[in-house]
Amino acid sequence: MIGRKAFLLGSIFVFAAANAFGESTSKELNDHPNILMLAVDDLNSWVGAMDGHPSTKTPNIDRLASEAITFTNAHAPAPLCGPSRASIMTGLLPSTTGIYGHVKDNDIRSANRKAAQSTFLSEYFAQHGYYTAAVGKIFHQSIADGSFEVFGGRQAQFGPYSPEPIKWDRKGTSTDWGAYPEKDQMMPDYDSAKWLVEQLQRKHDKPFFIAGGFLRPHVPWTVPQKWFDMHPIDDIELPPYLPSDLDDVPEIAKRISTYDMMPTTDWAIESGEWKNIVQAYLASISFVDHYIGQVLDALESSEYAGNTIVVLWGDHGYDVGEKNRFAKMALWETSTKTTLIIKSPNSSSKLTSNRPVSLVDLYPTLVEMAGLPENPFNEGHDITPLIINPNAEWEHVALTTFGPNNHAVKNDRYRYIRYEDGSEELYDHSTDPNEWNNLASNPFYFDLKNELKAKLPKENAEWSPVSQYKSNEYFKALTEKATASE
Template identity: 40%
Template sequence: MKLMCLLTVLLGLFALQVSAAEKPDVLFIAVDDLNDWVTYLGGHPQTKTPNIDRLVARGMAFSNSHCAAPACNPSRAALMSGLRPWQTGIYTNGDPAQGVMKDTLTINRHFLAQGYNTRGGGKIYHNFNAEGREDGWTEWAGLFPSISDHEENLNGLKSGHFDWGAVEAKPQEMGDYKLTDWAVNHLKTAPLDQPLFLGVGYVKPHLPWYVPREYYDRFPLEGIQLPVTKEDDLADIPAAGVQMAKPQGDHAAVLKGDQWKKAVQAYLATISFLDDQVGRLLDGLDASPRKDKTMIVWWTDHGWALGEKQHWRKFALWEETTRTSCAIVAPGITQPNLVCKAPVDYMNIYPTLCELTGLPLPAHVKGASLMPLLKDPTVAWDQVAICTHGRGNHGVRDARWRYIRYADGSEELYDHTQDPNEWTNLAQDKGLAEVKAKLAAALPAADEEVPSTSGRQSNGSSKGKGKKKAKGKAQEE
């Protein structure tokens, strides 16, 4: 009898091991501060991203994908936890995430608990586990140092890490290059009898835009094209939106310092450096024994403005700051070279990963899986994308409209079929009241939004004005 019981236990353990070994590997790639300036999204006519394009062409790219919050900390916390900012109180970079996240079954913790070998490096979360091992990883490598980590004031604006310029360094001396080496090594050497969840968090193109000169040389300054803008674009924007834009801050400093073209050149150069690392990572995957069973999840944490609406950085609810680059490659499920135009946001990632890998869905995760779209990008989809910046400030995006409602009740509404640049605010058009009401119905009631974890009134705007604020790192990091 005892022998039978022992055999039963051993067979059960063997079955679990076989089941785990049959699960797909996951290459989970997060990118910091990359907007839609990738070739396949057409965000800028001069961008060069052949390797990112090569990655997304392997599966399905989402052309109407948006972050849950336009800042590193809340965006990453939301995606990794499956909880929206108004559920956690993590609204901005200044709202501590440690307390909430340590008690939440995040994606990497869930995969670890379900038998995955979870290895991570670079920037997956924001700050709280950037150094040292976080308990959801089998191995956590943290951030890799760059030779150019210190601030140089190369652009003359004296605005801390709001800086850019070519540095005399080799690509091999950059942190993201080292991260790629680390990731490729794990793809080659991680045990094959256990499924691998490999988190690779690229830091660039986060500020400062310091990359080797060869990348700047790819984009001669004299030929740089500025973003298409409208001089009086803020004229029909409510005060809450103008406060987020801060036209007298970064934008005024950039104009005064004659840095606009140089900034665009720098951003393009830094994206090009990132793209080279993505190419090296893909080559490493293809040369590894895991190439045929690895699904890829590619996501950027939010958008980035470079002068549109006289705004710079993220921290706003317009298209430039919420639109992201997102793609999923799932062997046997996705077909190559497909683009899905349906509106999606990062609350969809956690449930999709669970369904793709056959893991149980945690009870707290309420987002919709993207599986129907992965099988057929034209299938009916009734979801909208929601982005939150500060308590009470929300943007809603569907296939046609962007609706913004600020905490003070003021609104913006844009018709993307007629106005892709969001230059004409239609919120006061009485004939569109029904459109606004339908989009607003997706938003939480005021009493559903929990206070910020910092205990401060988190309205999404930064204290201080202009250049003085740009020197501080609390909001930008």
């Protein structure tokens, strides 16, 4: 039975479509809507629709946002690809599955007992009559076996790679930046976009759930020269950075966010590379925006334009010099905040909501929007009330987890971080959007901290042996301990 919110959303969709296309579309509108899901690797909030960076050029994502709702306070379940994507696709929190580090796609359901009970988002739609297809990186590697009916493949790793390092040669990371290769046709995202376009040009005899996973702006920040030319180096504005920023954070915050193989902002300033890195990240975003635009064009020119939900998300945030780092993997705003845009069928209004939402909310939300029965195992919150009314009353927070008992809670105004040793951080975004002033020790905020502390997960599953993260000594020890106890 279709829920009340789905009925309200359906009424909006039908009203809009009837006005746009007349009674001839009534048969189409009786069908469940299609889903087009676009996942963009390592995309933070630096898109035009998010006002994330003044030098950004993302005309196609912005075009999507002009007819959709953009969630300006959206956060990842984890600040790392593997656990974040596992959470999105299972609808379960990392603190429930014990997937705190990277995980092989086919190992997700062997993480623990609750993970074993999960039904992947795409599987749920297939069980309810949808054709499911994907290309590129949807889970951490590509897709779990059998999770989609059709898979268009994914090129291994994140190349193509320059024969010789352009700027950075530290082992253990594919981080590098500069103009490479010569042509777009050599980039995996070029092929993924082409595959998605072909899917949208096909005749489908049942509703579809089609997912495309784009790799850029994941490192290496290398794309052809023309994308760099869109962002002249003299026009590049640098993100805010305070050298003493981390003086007032707990030691454990520094321990879990250390990633020695990546450059620091201090190094980038001393070497004169910071603007070059920002330029490369922006160029990578503009590149992927172009190919997302090709997919959106194909949808708009197809017979499915009037009955397709489009959702675009990045899998977590990314520091591009803030906090003395170029990385994800931390519980601060810049590492957790990402892009989330949802377009309802036939929507033509540009909406924004600053209510705190999480990517784990996508599963129940898409199920509700499609008029499917609720999956009772989902731990996310259905955000369709915010799609109907972006400023609706909202009691929920966005929760991000990075290792057992390390959590960040974000509401409309504050970020509260609590670590496994009991240490804390608290930031007021109304006065401190860069999170430079840790208020956790101020007694004035005692009641607020308790209120936010109550939103922390009640369950903190043990680190699953199938989950791996060894790029940091703190997490390497947890990984090895879990593996040894297997």
